[in-house]
Amino acid sequence: MVLTRKTPTIQDVALRAQVSSATVSRVLSAPERVSEKTRERVNAAVRDTGYSINQAARSLRMKTARTLLMVAPNIGNPFYSVILDAVIDEAQKRGYGVLVGTNIGLDPGRWLTDYLLSTRADGLLLFHGGLDPEDLHTFAREEGISLPVVASYDEPPAPLVTSVVTDNRAAAARAVRYLMQLGHTKIGHLAGPVRNNRPNERLLGFEEAMTAANLPLNPAWILPGNYDQPGGIAAARAILALTERPTAMFCGNDESAFGFIHGLREGGVECPRDISVIGFDDVGQAEIYHPTLTTMRQPREDLGRVATRRLIDIIEKRETPTDPVHVVLPAELIIRESTRALDSSGR
Amino acid sequence: MVLTRKTPTIQDVALRAQVSSATVSRVLSAPERVSEKTRERVNAAVRDTGYSINQAARSLRMKTARTLLMVAPNIGNPFYSVILDAVIDEAQKRGYGVLVGTNIGLDPGRWLTDYLLSTRADGLLLFHGGLDPEDLHTFAREEGISLPVVASYDEPPAPLVTSVVTDNRAAAARAVRYLMQLGHTKIGHLAGPVRNNRPNERLLGFEEAMTAANLPLNPAWILPGNYDQPGGIAAARAILALTERPTAMFCGNDESAFGFIHGLREGGVECPRDISVIGFDDVGQAEIYHPTLTTMRQPREDLGRVATRRLIDIIEKRETPTDPVHVVLPAELIIRESTRALDSSGR
DNA sequence: TTCCCGAATGTAATCGATTACATCGTTGCG
DNA sequence: CGCAACGATGTAATCGATTACATTCGGGAA
Numbered sequence: 001m002v003l004t005r006k007t008p009t010i011q012d013v014a015l016r017a018q019v020s021s022a023t024v025s026r027v028l029s030a031p032e033r034v035s036e037k038t039r040e041r042v043n044a045a046v047r048d049t050g051y052s053i054n055q056a057a058r059s060l061r062m063k064t065a066r067t068l069l070m071v072a073p074n075i076g077n078p079f080y081s082v083i084l085d086a087v088i089d090e091a092q093k094r095g096y097g098v099l100v101g102t103n104i105g106l107d108p109g110r111w112l113t114d115y116l117l118s119t120r121a122d123g124l125l126l127f128h129g130g131l132d133p134e135d136l137h138t139f140a141r142e143e144g145i146s147l148p149v150v151a152s153y154d155e156p157p158a159p160l161v162t163s164v165v166t167d168n169r170a171a172a173a174r175a176v177r178y179l180m181q182l183g184h185t186k187i188g189h190l191a192g193p194v195r196n197n198r199p200n201e202r203l204l205g206f207e208e209a210m211t212a213a214n215l216p217l218n219p220a221w222i223l224p225g226n227y228d229q230p231g232g233i234a235a236a237r238a239i240l241a242l243t244e245r246p247t248a249m250f251c252g253n254d255e256s257a258f259g260f261i262h263g264l265r266e267g268g269v270e271c272p273r274d275i276s277v278i279g280f281d282d283v284g285q286a287e288i289y290h291p292t293l294t295t296m297r298q299p300r301e302d303l304g305r306v307a308t309r310r311l312i313d314i315i316e317k318r319e320t321p322t323d324p325v326h327v328v329l330p331a332e333l334i335i336r337e338s339t340r341a342l343d344s345s346g347r
Numbered sequence: 348m349v350l351t352r353k354t355p356t357i358q359d360v361a362l363r364a365q366v367s368s369a370t371v372s373r374v375l376s377a378p379e380r381v382s383e384k385t386r387e388r389v390n391a392a393v394r395d396t397g398y399s400i401n402q403a404a405r406s407l408r409m410k411t412a413r414t415l416l417m418v419a420p421n422i423g424n425p426f427y428s429v430i431l432d433a434v435i436d437e438a439q440k441r442g443y444g445v446l447v448g449t450n451i452g453l454d455p456g457r458w459l460t461d462y463l464l465s466t467r468a469d470g471l472l473l474f475h476g477g478l479d480p481e482d483l484h485t486f487a488r489e490e491g492i493s494l495p496v497v498a499s500y501d502e503p504p505a506p507l508v509t510s511v512v513t514d515n516r517a518a519a520a521r522a523v524r525y526l527m528q529l530g531h532t533k534i535g536h537l538a539g540p541v542r543n544n545r546p547n548e549r550l551l552g553f554e555e556a557m558t559a560a561n562l563p564l565n566p567a568w569i570l571p572g573n574y575d576q577p578g579g580i581a582a583a584r585a586i587l588a589l590t591e592r593p594t595a596m597f598c599g600n601d602e603s604a605f606g607f608i609h610g611l612r613e614g615g616v617e618c619p620r621d622i623s624v625i626g627f628d629d630v631g632q633a634e635i636y637h638p639t640l641t642t643m644r645q646p647r648e649d650l651g652r653v654a655t656r657r658l659i660d661i662i663e664k665r666e667t668p669t670d671p672v673h674v675v676l677p678a679e680l681i682i683r684e685s686t687r688a689l690d691s692s693g694r
Numbered sequence: 695t696t697c698c699c700g701a702a703t704g705t706a707a708t709c710g711a712t713t714a715c716a717t718c719g720t721t722g723c724g
Numbered sequence: 725c726g727c728a729a730c731g732a733t734g735t736a737a738t739c740g741a742t743t744a745c746a747t748t749c750g751g752g753a754a
Contacts, residue, residue: 007464009740020704025742035702050490056412056466057740059403060709067446067467074432076631081428085421088449097467099414099444102435117354119403119710120414120444143397229635262635284423288576288609290637356710367734372712382732404710407739466740 008049017045067097069121073128086304123148132196133158150311155198162324164307171296171331172205183342184248188221190235192252232259240267254279272340291337355396364392414444416468420475433651470495479543480505497658502545509671511654518643518678519552530689531595535568537582539599579606587614601626619687638684
């Protein structure tokens with residue numbers, strides 16, 4: 001901001017209202033501590049001067065930035081962008097701004113340093129982003145910092161860090177069971193990435209459901225993916241190259257499911273005619289893709305809102321959550337066109 | 348941030364390096380002004396103490412936040428999220444953070460106040476968001492503020508505000524001409540919203556191309572939209588209800604094109620068999636939708652990067668761009684499956 | 695009437711980095 | 725040898741809001 005005239009400060013307001021700056025400050029943060037008459041005078045002065053608080057000064061004094069930092073691997077993915085929307089909205093309601101960082105890939109130390117230790121942000125909303133919450137925790141501990149973090153992952157949550165997650169394993173199992181209900185037994189899985197050396201929960205859910213139903217896990221049908229479209233296309237090619245193909249595929253997320261279906265189609269194999277596909281997330285596109293996508297809906301907006309609320313609570317209570325909370329939100333099966341029942345002959 | 352031990356300040360570093368805090372500050376911001384020997388000593392002390400600058404103090408003193416504010420109507424739209432990604436990356440390179448605001452819908456005054464005048468952000472990246480850059484300019488002028496803003500719109504840019512835009516009108520005309528090349532003459536348009544009382548450039552481009560080719564503008568084929576899927580679906584229904592339908596449709600953006608194609612399909616009308624559709628943006632989905640979408644590719648990443656660079660330049664040069672720059676980036680026609688040529692009989 | 699108490703308000707220190715200005719020591723030149 | 729000039733560094737004021745502590749004032753109780 002380049003100002004051609006100076007912004008009014010709290011002193012200017014005080015002068016105009018004929019009180020001290022302390023009183024103005026009180027009117028603004030603890031109105032009940034000031035007599036009604038003065039309060040009105042001050043409020044009028046605030047209006048007249050067009051005063052707006054200087055956040056930098058406030059932050060310096062209070063050691064608080066009223067700002068959250070959200071980190072996601074790739075905001076470009078519609079999955080995260082809806083969450084971001086919710087985060088911003090919720091934060092705004094509580095008077096916080098939202099800084100966004102992406103996939104920094106640098107060491108967490110420098111990173112945290114830049115944002116958190118420098119009074120730029122008061123807490124961290126972690127939606128992946130190559131930061132292992134456990135590492136973070138360790139780092140913070142070594143530095144003698146108690147760092148407000150809320151994580152939202154699809155791996156099992158780090159026990160030491162407050163988290164808000166979907167029940168990925170259960171939801172994955174539900175998806176797979178739905179395919180079974182449709183008569184499928186030859187079921188494959190396009191997996192998500194393995195992050196932070198933790199098992200992928202959706203893969204676990206898949207394995208769990210298959211095993212529980214006494215169905216074989218065919219390694220050729222379990223493909224590595226990265227939750228993106230190209231991965232889906234590559235997986236489709238891999239499947240097309242097989243002589244024996246699955247009749248149904250559980251894809252780790254919608255993006256990769258779209259890629260997969262597209263890849264199949266390029267090879268002349270149609271979904272759901274030849275292969276049923278179920279996704280995960282229920283992004284906006286799922287409803288209008290062709291075929292419309294059967295998927296497990298994640299309550300993305302809720303994820304964002306709940307995570308934000310929790311983070312602000314942690315920040316404002318100024319309590320180290322020695323016993324972190326793990327909120328688990330349910331996912332919902334959304335049935336659409338991309339899955340079909342096999343008839344009695346198994347076709 | 349809750350600290351269990353205090354963060355090292357510049358004083359601590361000074362103490363350890365046996366110099367004054369002024370010298371430490373110099374080493375950090377103007378190393379050449381300090382002798383090599385002292386410089387090394389200070390750098391070592393910085394490392395030893397794990398010092399990281401207190402942004403709030405710096406901001407207070409320098410009246411600068413090293414932060415940009417990006418405003419977009421709806422980050423959930425993949426169009427904006429890719430831009431955001433680029434903005435964040437570019438800003439980070441220059442040492443800036445990115446605050447994100449959405450569709451506030453409040454009056455620009457209060458809004459600006461909260462962010463810009465309060466030393467929270469140094470400049471504004473405006474990707475719509477219900478703020479008219481002209482209003483902003485006026486507001487700022489009245490307040491005696493010179494406000495660094497870069498806008499990226501699909502309306503004609505406000506002459507007073509620096510902007511980085513795609514050449515929407517030319518690109519729209521190009522899209523329409525392509526449809527004509529394929530033999531289409533009955534061409535409709537699913538328009539974008541009218542914002543800030545300015546004509547929609549893509550609509551203008553459409554009209555321009557039609558008129559130039561002496562083709563009639565059928566009002567029943569020019570439908571209002573909002574750049575979103577539901578609008579596309581609604582438009583499809585409207586078209587389906589007509590006895591005489593266009594053979595090709597130019598949709599204002601990809602999102603609405605997807606909705607439109609989907610809506611057609613629900614009514615048993617296939618794209619491109621019955622109606623060709625061309626979109627605008629080239630979002631990630633365009634490449635794997637079924638049919639894959641012919642569209643005008645906007646250089647979204649470039650938009651984000653260029654806008655960010657320009658904004659930072661404005662901020663750092665501390666110059667009021669009395670003669671604002673308007674960067675225009677070209678769009679590119681991407682031909683895919685959703686458009687087909689009519690044969691000689693016009694089918 | 696005097697004294698105490700509490701509500702309302704003021705005074706001034708404080709947060710941490712930047713920077714104008716002052717100081718000190720060298721070097722170079724007349 | 726003396727002094728100017730310059731480079732390196734230190735001193736201290738400053739940015740604007742918060743808040744611990746001090747002050748003032750009025751009312752009620754003894």
